[in-house]
Amino acid sequence: MARRVLSLILAQLNMNFAISHSRYYYLKKRQRLWEPVLIALAIGSLAATLGVGIYKAASYYYSTSAAIGQGAVTLTLGILLAQVLVAILGFVLVIAVFYFSNDLGILIPLPLRPAEVLAGKFAVILANEYVGLAVFVIPVLVAYGVHAGVSGVPYVLSSVLVFLALPVVPLIIAAVPAILLMRVAGLSRRKDTLAMIGGFLFVAVVVLFQFLVQTKAPGIGEEAEFLAKMLAGANSLVDVVGARFPPSIWATRALAGAGTLQGLYSLVLFLGAGVLAFVALLVIGDRVFYQGVLGGFEAGARRGARPTGKVQEAARYPSRSPVASLALVEMKLFTRTPVYVLNGFTGFVMFPVMFVAMFFAKRDPQIARLWDAFLSAPGLAAVGALVIGAYFFVLAAMSSIPFTAFSREGKRHIWIQRALPASGRTVALGKAVAAEIMIVLGAIPGVAVLEYVVRLPLASVATGIVLGIISSFTLCISGVLFDMWRPMLNWTDPQKAVKSNLNVVAGMLIGLAVIAVLGGAASLFVKFGLPAWSVVAGIGGVLIAILAAEMKLLGALADRMWGALEG
Amino acid sequence: MSEVSLLRLEGVSKTYRGATKPAVDNLSLEVRAGEIFGFLGPNGAGKTTTIKMVVGLLRPDRGTIVANGHDVAVDPVAAKADTGYVPDNPDLYDRLTGIEYLNLVADVFGVPQAERKRRIGELLGMFELGPAVGDIIQSYSHGMKQKLALTGALLHDPAVFILDEPMVGLDPRASRLFKDMMRSHCEKGHTVFFSTHILEVAERLCDRVGIINRGRLIACGTVEELRERRKQADETLEDIFLELTEPGEAK
Ligand SMILES: Nc1ncnc2c1ncn2[C@@H]1O[C@H](COP(=O)(O)OP(=O)(O)OP(=O)(O)O)[C@@H](O)[C@H]1O
Ligand SMILES: [Mg+2]
Numbered sequence: 001m002a003r004r005v006l007s008l009i010l011a012q013l014n015m016n017f018a019i020s021h022s023r024y025y026y027l028k029k030r031q032r033l034w035e036p037v038l039i040a041l042a043i044g045s046l047a048a049t050l051g052v053g054i055y056k057a058a059s060y061y062y063s064t065s066a067a068i069g070q071g072a073v074t075l076t077l078g079i080l081l082a083q084v085l086v087a088i089l090g091f092v093l094v095i096a097v098f099y100f101s102n103d104l105g106i107l108i109p110l111p112l113r114p115a116e117v118l119a120g121k122f123a124v125i126l127a128n129e130y131v132g133l134a135v136f137v138i139p140v141l142v143a144y145g146v147h148a149g150v151s152g153v154p155y156v157l158s159s160v161l162v163f164l165a166l167p168v169v170p171l172i173i174a175a176v177p178a179i180l181l182m183r184v185a186g187l188s189r190r191k192d193t194l195a196m197i198g199g200f201l202f203v204a205v206v207v208l209f210q211f212l213v214q215t216k217a218p219g220i221g222e223e224a225e226f227l228a229k230m231l232a233g234a235n236s237l238v239d240v241v242g243a244r245f246p247p248s249i250w251a252t253r254a255l256a257g258a259g260t261l262q263g264l265y266s267l268v269l270f271l272g273a274g275v276l277a278f279v280a281l282l283v284i285g286d287r288v289f290y291q292g293v294l295g296g297f298e299a300g301a302r303r304g305a306r307p308t309g310k311v312q313e314a315a316r317y318p319s320r321s322p323v324a325s326l327a328l329v330e331m332k333l334f335t336r337t338p339v340y341v342l343n344g345f346t347g348f349v350m351f352p353v354m355f356v357a358m359f360f361a362k363r364d365p366q367i368a369r370l371w372d373a374f375l376s377a378p379g380l381a382a383v384g385a386l387v388i389g390a391y392f393f394v395l396a397a398m399s400s401i402p403f404t405a406f407s408r409e410g411k412r413h414i415w416i417q418r419a420l421p422a423s424g425r426t427v428a429l430g431k432a433v434a435a436e437i438m439i440v441l442g443a444i445p446g447v448a449v450l451e452y453v454v455r456l457p458l459a460s461v462a463t464g465i466v467l468g469i470i471s472s473f474t475l476c477i478s479g480v481l482f483d484m485w486r487p488m489l490n491w492t493d494p495q496k497a498v499k500s501n502l503n504v505v506a507g508m509l510i511g512l513a514v515i516a517v518l519g520g521a522a523s524l525f526v527k528f529g530l531p532a533w534s535v536v537a538g539i540g541g542v543l544i545a546i547l548a549a550e551m552k553l554l555g556a557l558a559d560r561m562w563g564a565l566e567g
Numbered sequence: 568m569s570e571v572s573l574l575r576l577e578g579v580s581k582t583y584r585g586a587t588k589p590a591v592d593n594l595s596l597e598v599r600a601g602e603i604f605g606f607l608g609p610n611g612a613g614k615t616t617t618i619k620m621v622v623g624l625l626r627p628d629r630g631t632i633v634a635n636g637h638d639v640a641v642d643p644v645a646a647k648a649d650t651g652y653v654p655d656n657p658d659l660y661d662r663l664t665g666i667e668y669l670n671l672v673a674d675v676f677g678v679p680q681a682e683r684k685r686r687i688g689e690l691l692g693m694f695e696l697g698p699a700v701g702d703i704i705q706s707y708s709h710g711m712k713q714k715l716a717l718t719g720a721l722l723h724d725p726a727v728f729i730l731d732e733p734m735v736g737l738d739p740r741a742s743r744l745f746k747d748m749m750r751s752h753c754e755k756g757h758t759v760f761f762s763t764h765i766l767e768v769a770e771r772l773c774d775r776v777g778i779i780n781r782g783r784l785i786a787c788g789t790v791e792e793l794r795e796r797r798k799q800a801d802e803t804l805e806d807i808f809l810e811l812t813e814p815g816e817a818k
Contacts, residue, residue, distance in 0.1 A: 319683065325674030329663065336662040412658040419622050420675045421648035563643060566625055 008112065008120040012103075013127055039502060051139045058143035071148055072256040078140035079162075080248040083170040085136070086129055090167075090174030091202045092346075093128070095195055096339045096495035097121050098175075099182050103492065104293055115286040122175070122281070129167040137163060144255065154259030158267055162251045168274035169247050172281045177202070179285060182292035192338045199342040200349045247273050322422050326430025331438060333408070334401065339495045340408065347398045348442035351391070355449040379532030381460040386522055386536060388447055388456075388464025389471050390515060395446070396439045396472040397511025400504040402479025405431035406487035406565070407497045414489055414565070424562025425554055428484055432476040439472050463536060470543045475514075477550045479507050484561045518542070572633075573758040574598040574621065574727050579630030580782075581616055590616040592782035593630070598727075598758050598775075603749055605773035606762040609812050613782040614762040615655060618731050621760070622652040635726040648676065651725030655732045655762075657716035665700040665707070665715050669722065676723040683722065690718040693744055709736045717745070721752075728752055730761035734768060746772055770804040780812045 062074045098121055107117050141159045144150070178198075185194035250270035257263030320328070334340050377383070396402065405428075409417070417427055447468075451461055488501045498504065518539060525535045575597045582589040591613040598604040608614050619625040621632055623643045632639040637646035659668055666687075673683045691697045694714040704712060713736050720728065728749075734742055749759045749772065763769055769776055770790050777787040786793055790804050797807060 319678070319680050320674045322675045322677075325671050329660070329667065329671045332667065333660055333662055413660060415624055415654060415658075416660065418624050419647065419650075419652045420672065421644045421646075421650075422675050423644050563623075563626065563640075 004112065005116050005119055008107075008116065009123045012120045012124045042502075047135045050135050054136060055139035055143050058140045059147060062143060062147045066147070071144070072252050074140065075144050075255050076248055076252045078137060078144075079166065079251050082133055082137050082166060083248060086133070086167045087170040087174045088203065090125070090129075090171045091178050092199055092339075092342045093125050093495075093499075094171070094175045094178040095182065095199060095342065096493065096499070097125050098179065098289070099195070099293055100339050100495060101493040108290065108293065113286060114289045115282040118282060118285040118289050122171075122278075125171060126167060129171065130164075133163070133167060137166065141255070148256070150256070150258055154263070155255065158254050158258040158263065161267060161271060162254055165271050165274040166251070169277045172277040174202075175281055176284060179288060179292065183288040185292070192336065195338045196341045199338070200345075203346055204349055204353045322426050323430045323433060326417070326422065326427060327434040327437070330405070330431055330434035334434070334438065337494055339493075340498055343495075343498045344399045344401045344438070345442060347395050348445065351395070352445040352449045355446065355453060359449075359453045375454065379526065381457050382532030382536050383526070384454060384456040385460040385464035385467060386519075386539065388450065388461065389467030389539070390519065391446055391450070392439065392443050392465075392468025393471040393475060393511065393515060395443050396435075396475040396479075397508050397515075399435075399439060399442070400498050400501070400507065401438055402432065402435040402476040403483050403503040403507035404488075404498050404501050405435060405480045406483045407489065407491075407501050407503060408494065409487075409489065410491055410494070410497060411489045414487075418562070418565070424484070424558035424560070427562060428477075428480045428554060428558045432473070432480045435476040435480065436469070436473050439476070440469055443468060443472075467536070467540055467543065470540070470547060474543060474546045474550060475507070475511060477547070477554060478510065479503075481550075481554060481557065481561075482506060482510075484558065484565065487565065571600040572597045573600050573635050574604075574760060575631075575633045576617070576621070577631050577633075579617070579620060579627045579632060581613075581620060581625060581627050583616075589628075589782050591620070591627075591779075594779070594782070594784050595630075596777055596784060596787055598760050600756050600758055601753050602774045603753055603759045603772055604761075605769035605776040606760065606779065607764075607766065607769060607776055607808060608762075608779035612779045612812075614779060615731055616782075617779070618652075618729055618760075618762060622650055622729055623647055648723070649726045651720035651723065651728045653713070653716045653720045653730045653733060655735070657712050659704045659712055659716060661705040662703055664703050665696065668704065668715065669700070669719055672719040673722050678723050686722050686724070687718070690721060693748075694718065694741060710738060710741065713737060714741065721748075724755075724757075726757050728757060728759045730759070732763055733761055734763060734765055766803070766805045766808055776804070778808060778811055785811055 058074055058078060061077070062071055065071055065073045098118070101121070104117075107120075141163065145155050145159070181198040182191075182195065185191035185198070247270055250266045250273065253266035254263050254270050257266065334344065374380070406414070422430075447461070447465065456464075483503050486503070488497060488503065491497050491500075522535050522539055525538070526532055577595050579591060579594045580589050581591045594613075594617060596604075606614050606617070616625065620627045621634065621639065623639050623646065626640070632646075634646040635649035637649065639646045663671075669687055670683075673687075678686070691700055694717070696711060696714050696718065699707065699711060700715075704715065707715065713733075717733070720730075733745065737745060746768070749761075753759055773790075775787065775789050776793070778785050786796075786807070788796070790807075793804070793807050794802055797810075
């Protein structure tokens with residue numbers, strides 16, 4: 001049995017990291033060899049930058065906390081933060097991998113127990129988590145090890161074990177509600193909708209929770225004071241945090257006391273908690289996992305209802321222009337795929353929740369002072385318009401919708417539009433328009449909350465929305481073109497098209513760069529005393545110029561790229 | 568049968584990136600108006616590759632393909648507008664309903680409203696797909712998906728109708744219907760080009776057949792002509808096919 005599960009896990013990992021595929025693609029066929037090198041370089045440098053930054057932050061944090069004899073707090077916070085992150089992202093990942101992967105149809109007929117399949121899938125998620133966690137957690141572990149002067153080999157050994165066990169418990173905390181939700185959703189005809197709503201609720205709750213914890217946490221420069229206060233009480237900070245989530249304190253003690261008996265005891269506790277949680281997951285999963293999956297196989301057909309009516313309906317549809325028709329289909333496909341919605345629309349939910357949280361934080365006198373300063377600033381109306389415009393743009397950059405427009409078609413479906421008599425320009429425009437509509441609609445809640453909080457004049461909201469529509473459309477077009485140039489078509493699960501797609505990262509970087517340049521320029525001009533509204537007009541002009549240039553580019557490139565895009 | 572050629576391939580070659588041997592090697596053939604052309608060959612011979620080049624999904628390395636007077640490489644949109652295509656494994660958008668898919672196709676092909684209504688009603692009725700057309704495609708059986716793909720490909724009454732192994736997955740009734748439909752499609756002066764492994768169908772249905780092996784067209788003509796060329800009057804198409812494509816045989 002163990003061997004069976006092992007080979008299942010190995011096959012899953014192979015597929016997940018596309019090992020066989022990459023070997024075939026890059027080594028056997030020797031095509032585009034520069035690609036993996038370039039990608040590795042880009043990711044490597046990004047990871048290195050992040051890692052160094054985190055190392056520095058952790059070192060700083062250590063020096064502050066060690067001053068009052070609480071150095072281990074660095075570990076606790078690092079581990080806790082990493083675990084919260086795993087839990088947030090875990091929910092969506094679990095739903096995607098457990099319920100919406102294409103190989104389930106192959107795995108379920110195999111003579112495997114549900115728990116075994118679950119274990120295989122869990123291993124895949126875990127492996128993905130390690131890749132990301134390495135960047136965040138290893139610098140913290142190294143920083144502590146270097147500064148705290150711990151004994152070498154035991155610390156390294158404990159570090160490795162703690163790192164490996166780190167994501168297990170939080171992932172299971174996310175996985176159990178996800179499995180139960182899908183079990184319930186499987187009973188319903190609207191299971192996709194339920195999955196999406198559940199996912200958003202989870203995100204909203206965690207964001208709110210995070211915010212509440214943060215407003216209670218010390219501000220910059222106050223740590224020492226805060227820690228001293230904590231120390232004055234009977235408990236150390238480690239215990240305070242640990243009381244809420246014991247595994248993080250076990251991990252801390254296991255590391256800080258590496259090589260001692262107490263450390264060993266904590267390590268055993270930490271690993272034991274992981275094992276126990278895993279067993280619990282398997283026990284629950286063995287009972288309810290397949291029921292949820294099987295529910296997903298039934299497509300909810302309404303066969304027989306008004307048979308001829310549906311054909312008549314065809315005639316009721318007005319014929320649309322190709323671009324409109326393609327855009328409509330694009331939106332339907334996106335919004336009907338839970339994994340896409342959970343990934344692409346998260347920002348639409350997260351930001352309004354954050355704005356609300358910020359609103360409540362106004363009660364804090366310090367934050368309230370900041371707010372008042374901001375609200376009474378001259379030119380607020382114009383700045384507000386810029387902020388709203390930027391909000392649309394940030395949503396577009398974060399949503400991943402435009403930058404996966406072609407990738408989402410995948411090898412399976414790209415032929416459909418390629419065989420239609422639509423030029424590359426038409427297809428790209430259809431996808432860009434669809435992305436734009438979804439982003440603009442998704443921006444409405446955030447703008448509404450923002451307006452409720454800040455109470456900008458109508459003219460500035462209207463200007464902001466116009467700016468936002470233009471700015472997000474520039475990103476939609478560039479995103480669609482980028483994804484047309486090098487789409488990721490070779491995925492097995494739709495989830496990969498949006499989650500493991502480097503084009504998404506490219507989109508975020510492009511968005512970040514543009515916003516840094518435009519935002520920097522705008523604030524400079526305002527500082528130099530230019531009338532704020534003229535800056536708004538200037539930015540608007542620049543955006544329109546960019547848009548015009550992009551349309552030209554679209555006309556020049558899209559048809560050629562469309563022809564070259566061989567599934 | 569007229570002399571107008573609706574589909575013409577001239578010296579078409581394609582080598583997949585990284586492959587050592589071409590999948591299609593200097594292939595030339597012509598399909599005339601009113602003609603059903605059967606494209607035969609063993610597994611891996613290059614049929615699908617050829618068809619994908621014809622419908623613009625793959626770009627040939629060399630050679631030209633002209634569909635209804637439009638060079639596929641020069642004016643792909645015009646060529647596609649006159650072509651209907653059903654792949655060997657029609658993977659349609661699972662999350663659209665049948666009618667949503669058909670409307671997309673009709674919109675992009677620019678099929679006018681009244682025409683659209685008539686054709687959709689006719690084709691769905693013929694394939695008995697009417698009751699399912701409001702359901703999402705995910706809920707369809709393999710054959711139903713194929714019928715929907717066929718319906719989509721025929722909506723605009725294409726001059727050139729290209730099918731990759733169309734008979735796989737169709738039940739006997741649908742298969743018969745489909746054969747009748749190919750015939751009537753040709754009687755309108757259009758042309759049908761399809762690949763198949765079912766040689767009896769090819770023998771009975773096709774005006775002409777082409778046999779491809781390892782990327783090269785090794786025989787082309789009416790079944791009668793092929794027989795004559797081999798000077799064996801009583802051979803079936805199956806005999807001819809098996810002899811021509813025997814592994815190890817030089818040509
Ligand atoms: N995407 C691809 N990449 C690389 N090589 C391919 C690809 N598709 C097909 N080939 C190769 O091209 C050759 C021709 O394949 P093709 O699919 O055209 O054959 P076929 O005649 O359609 O076969 P079948 O009867 O099995 O459908 C084969 O050797 C195959 O391995
Ligand atoms: Mg084939």
